[in-house]
Amino acid sequence: MLVRLAWRNIWRNPRRTLVILLAVIIGVWSMIFLGAILRGMEAEMLRNAMSNLTGSLQIHHRAYRDDPVVENSMADRDKLDRVLGISLGQGAHWTRRVRVMAVASNARHSGGVTLVGIEPEKEARISFIGSAMTAGRYLESGDKNQILVGRAFLATFNTKIGHKLILMSQDIHKEMASKAFRIVGVFSAESEAVEKQFVFVPLSQAAGMLKMGESISEISILLPDLDMTGTQETHMALKLTAAIADDTYCVETWQQLLPMMKAYLEMSGFFLYVWYGVVFVAMGFGIVNTTLMAIFERMREFGLMKALGMRPLQVVKGVVAEAFFLLVLGISVGNILGFLSVAAIARNGIDLSVLAAGAQMWGIPRKLYPEIWVQDLVVAGLVVLVLGVLVSVYPAVKAARFTPTQAMMKN
Amino acid sequence: MAMVEIKDIKKTYHQGNVTVEALRGIDLTVDTGAFVALAGPSGSGKTTLLNIMGGLDLPDSGIVIVDNNEFSRMTQADLAALRLHKIGFVFQAYNLIPVLSAIENVEYVMLLQGVPATERHDRATAILDDVGLEGKYNRRPAELSGGQQQRVAVARAIVSGPAIVLADEPTANLDSKTGEGLLLMMKKMNKEKQVTFIFSTHDSMVIDYARRLVTIKDGRIVNDETK
Numbered sequence: 001m002l003v004r005l006a007w008r009n010i011w012r013n014p015r016r017t018l019v020i021l022l023a024v025i026i027g028v029w030s031m032i033f034l035g036a037i038l039r040g041m042e043a044e045m046l047r048n049a050m051s052n053l054t055g056s057l058q059i060h061h062r063a064y065r066d067d068p069v070v071e072n073s074m075a076d077r078d079k080l081d082r083v084l085g086i087s088l089g090q091g092a093h094w095t096r097r098v099r100v101m102a103v104a105s106n107a108r109h110s111g112g113v114t115l116v117g118i119e120p121e122k123e124a125r126i127s128f129i130g131s132a133m134t135a136g137r138y139l140e141s142g143d144k145n146q147i148l149v150g151r152a153f154l155a156t157f158n159t160k161i162g163h164k165l166i167l168m169s170q171d172i173h174k175e176m177a178s179k180a181f182r183i184v185g186v187f188s189a190e191s192e193a194v195e196k197q198f199v200f201v202p203l204s205q206a207a208g209m210l211k212m213g214e215s216i217s218e219i220s221i222l223l224p225d226l227d228m229t230g231t232q233e234t235h236m237a238l239k240l241t242a243a244i245a246d247d248t249y250c251v252e253t254w255q256q257l258l259p260m261m262k263a264y265l266e267m268s269g270f271f272l273y274v275w276y277g278v279v280f281v282a283m284g285f286g287i288v289n290t291t292l293m294a295i296f297e298r299m300r301e302f303g304l305m306k307a308l309g310m311r312p313l314q315v316v317k318g319v320v321a322e323a324f325f326l327l328v329l330g331i332s333v334g335n336i337l338g339f340l341s342v343a344a345i346a347r348n349g350i351d352l353s354v355l356a357a358g359a360q361m362w363g364i365p366r367k368l369y370p371e372i373w374v375q376d377l378v379v380a381g382l383v384v385l386v387l388g389v390l391v392s393v394y395p396a397v398k399a400a401r402f403t404p405t406q407a408m409m410k411n
Numbered sequence: 412m413a414m415v416e417i418k419d420i421k422k423t424y425h426q427g428n429v430t431v432e433a434l435r436g437i438d439l440t441v442d443t444g445a446f447v448a449l450a451g452p453s454g455s456g457k458t459t460l461l462n463i464m465g466g467l468d469l470p471d472s473g474i475v476i477v478d479n480n481e482f483s484r485m486t487q488a489d490l491a492a493l494r495l496h497k498i499g500f501v502f503q504a505y506n507l508i509p510v511l512s513a514i515e516n517v518e519y520v521m522l523l524q525g526v527p528a529t530e531r532h533d534r535a536t537a538i539l540d541d542v543g544l545e546g547k548y549n550r551r552p553a554e555l556s557g558g559q560q561q562r563v564a565v566a567r568a569i570v571s572g573p574a575i576v577l578a579d580e581p582t583a584n585l586d587s588k589t590g591e592g593l594l595l596m597m598k599k600m601n602k603e604k605q606v607t608f609i610f611s612t613h614d615s616m617v618i619d620y621a622r623r624l625v626t627i628k629d630g631r632i633v634n635d636e637t638k
Contacts, residue, residue: 001515001522008510301508307467308567309495309523311488403487404467408502 006321013294020290021330024384027283028334029341031276031380036342036370037350038272042265043226043371046254048190049261051128053097053116053198054254055220056233059240062250064217070100070172073215074249080219083243087236091224095122098206099217102169104199109157113199115167117206126222129187129200136161136185143202147181150195151188161186167199171211179209228265230255272376276383283384284391291323291395302399303407312400319399323392327385335377342370413476414575414607415441415464420473422459422630433459434470435630441623443574444605446598448612448621456630457611458579464609465498465577466490478574495523499568499606501578506564507552513539513559514548517567524571538566542596558589565593569600575607582614594620 010017050056059080064072074080077096084094098117103110120139124130129148130138139146147165154160161183171177181201189195207213223232233253240251255262295302302315310318349367399407422434433456441447449457462468463475466482475482478497482490494500507516517535526534539548542562552560561581568576576597582590598620601608610617618624626634 001511001518004515005508005511012510304502304506304508306491307465307494307500307502308520309491311491314523403469405462408467 002318002321006318007325009294009298009318010322010326013297016290016293017326020286021326021333023283023286024327024330024388025334025337027279028331028380028384029337031279031384032335032338032372032377033341033370034275035272035376035380036338036372037368038268039228039373039376040368040370042228042268044368046228046261046265047226048128049258050222050226050254051126052189052191052194053099053127053220054257055094055126056223057221057237057240057251057253058257059219059221059244059249059251060217062248065252068099068101068217070098070170070210070212070215070217071174073098073172073212073217074219075213075215076246077214077216079246080244080249083240084219084221087240087243088221089224092221093122093125094219094221095119095126096203096216097123097218097220098203098210098212098215100169100206100210102167102199104153104157105166105168106157106159106164108159111156113153113167114197115169115206116198116200117203118200119203123200126220128189132187132189133185134188136183138185139200139202141202143184144205145179145181146184146201148185148187148200149183150198151186152192152195153199154183154186156196159183165199167201167209169210171209172213172215173211177209177211179205181205230262273379276380280383280387284387287323287326287388288391288394291319291392292398294322295319295395295399299399299402299407302402303404303409306402306404306407315400316393316396319396320389320392323396324385324389327388331381331384335381339372342372346370412443413440414443414445414478415439415609416474416476417460417464418474420460420463420470420475422456422463422468422470432630434463437473437627437630437632439625439632439635441607441609443607444601445607445609445623446601446621447607447609447623447625448618449610449625449627450613450618451627451633452613455627457627460627461577461579461609461611464575465500466494467500495520496571497574499571499573499576501561501564501568501576501581503580503583507560507567509552512549512551513544513555513563516552516563517570520567520571534570535566538570539563542566543592556589557584558586558593561585561589561593562596565597569604569606572604573606575609578608578610580612580614581610582612582617587616590614590616 061072061074088094096119100115102113102115104113118139120141134151139148159165163183165181165183166178167181168176168178207215223236225232227233230253233255237251237253306315346369349369352368417437417439420434420437424431424433437460449460451457459468463470464477469482480493508519511519514535517539518531521531521534536548542565544559544562547555547559555563582593585593594617597608600606610621612618623637625632
């Protein structure tokens with residue numbers, strides 16, 4: 001009956017209840033909707049960063065990341081192949097690369113680039129390059145002197161498909177090595193900087209030019225599921241490190257490879273919860289105010305209840321139960337509206353292409369697809385419910401502290 | 412045997428700069444099974460005395476003992492428990508919880524006592540039948556007349572089997588016929604169940620029904636007669 005009493009009490013003044021309910025609904029909806037947009041942006045940024053030749057994990061020579069030269073390459077390909085074949089689960093992909101700094105030049109221009117030797121078929125399953133061709137064709141495994149360049153590179157070098165490009169770099173004997181390639185395809189990327197920075201050639205051609213033999217610069221691994229927390233990557237890195245059992249090599253997760261991204265994601269998560277706090281503070285004042293109004297209106301009734309033998313704690317429980325119902329109702333409707341609004345934009349995403357020029361610098365995607373995280377739903381729900389109930393304790397205690405006669409003289 | 416013992420009770424209210432001496436040294440003993448009226452003009456201290464007897468308010472000095480419980484040694488929670496189990500209240504107005512039906516209002520006290528739902532329902536319907544409210548169990552207070560509301564209040568006051576019922580001007584808002592019906596009902600309960608009734612009133616009909624009349628004036632008992 002106490003539940004029935006609380007439920008009926010909140011509908012004694014429907015207009016006031018609806019106003020505070022609306023505040024809770026809008027608050028919860030905004031938490032879910034903006035949270036989903038933020039999480040969608042984070043996920044898309046991470047996917048972009050991972051597909052930008054990072055992957056979930058990478059294996060390098062221990063010194064490569066500090067000094068990315070051909071001498072710091074990995075020679076024991078067979079062992080690494082064996083370990084990866086055993087350790088990686090279903091759905092995981094991996095590929096080998098040669099990656100060195102080089103100078104590209106043609107008749108009109110020259111400039112620094114990153115020369116990436118790839119295994120075309122495997123690379124296409126891991127990084128952006130497989131689906132980024134805008135003109136010409138993608139590399140094939142039997143290609144000899146074919147090269148892929150970015151759209152922005154094409155403009156900078158004032159060249160086009162079919163034209164020749166000379167690449168120069170230092171080989172494994174510290175001698176200058178150069179090779180002529182012919183542009184067969186043009187790719188586009190989220191960022192113009194990527195289009196200018198990277199050129200792709202078959203792995204065998206890069207290794208041949210740099211006299212690396214069977215050595216490679218890195219192995220990139222893509223795990224089947226995106227884990228924003230990096231937990232699965234950390235577990236896999238530990239597993240691979242143990243399986244390789246060679247200090248010459250190191251396995252690093254995207255969190256180690258992209259420390260800026262990791263910091264951004266942590267900061268972004270923190271700000272989301274700050275937002276939850278701000279929304280709650282606004283909502284909390286409304287809850288306290290409404291509950292106080294409801295209590296002062298019914299002060300005589302509380303006096304009557306106490307006269308009948310209701311203990312102060314039971315008065316508190318009764319008032320808190322009313323706030324609880326109000327909050328549960330608001331949270332439920334807020335959640336439903338949040339889901340509906342996210343679902344409405346999730347199919348086609350939010351087009352941010354007008355901001356692309358500015359946004360690309362921060363890795364923000366051109367199209368944003370909101371994502372709802374269960375963790376955020378739980379936190380938003382708990383923040384509103386637990387803190388809402390806590391703030392309602394203040395007016396409840398106020399009601400409980402009056403003696404029956406004081407309370408009955410109030411109205 | 413004394414149900415209520417009051418010794419030298421004093422109570423002063425302060426309202427802004429004004430000090431009102433509501434009770435100026437009251438001594439009163441009420442036996443179990445008594446049917447007592449506290450009479451006197453408005454502001455004489457009747458309601459204050461009734462509130463103090465019920466543990467709704469505490470005196471500034473003096474001793475209050477109800478059913479062998481001395482109030483000065485009790486906490487607010489103890490007093491609430493005493494009210495719940497031993498004392499029934501009937502107030503002049505605003506007697507019922509407006510969002511609960513008649514039967515729910517009667518069940519409410521038993522709910523606080525922890526009486527099981529089925530027993531609560533059975534006892535509540537029986538007592539509502541006794542006070543003449545058959546078929547009106549599910550009406551909310553707003554759907555009942557003033558007399559019917561007071562009957563529900565009386566039903567609620569006695570359903571939990573209290574040792575004493577304190578009624579503050581229970582007939583004040585009722586027509587004489589309804590008021591008399593209510594008094595007859597309370598008299599019957601007093602006789603049959605030995606429940607002690609103490610009324611504050613200036614209704615001559617209530618005074619006529621009382622077996623003992625205590626008259627209060629300016630916070631002092633000026634007359635105490637047993638009929």
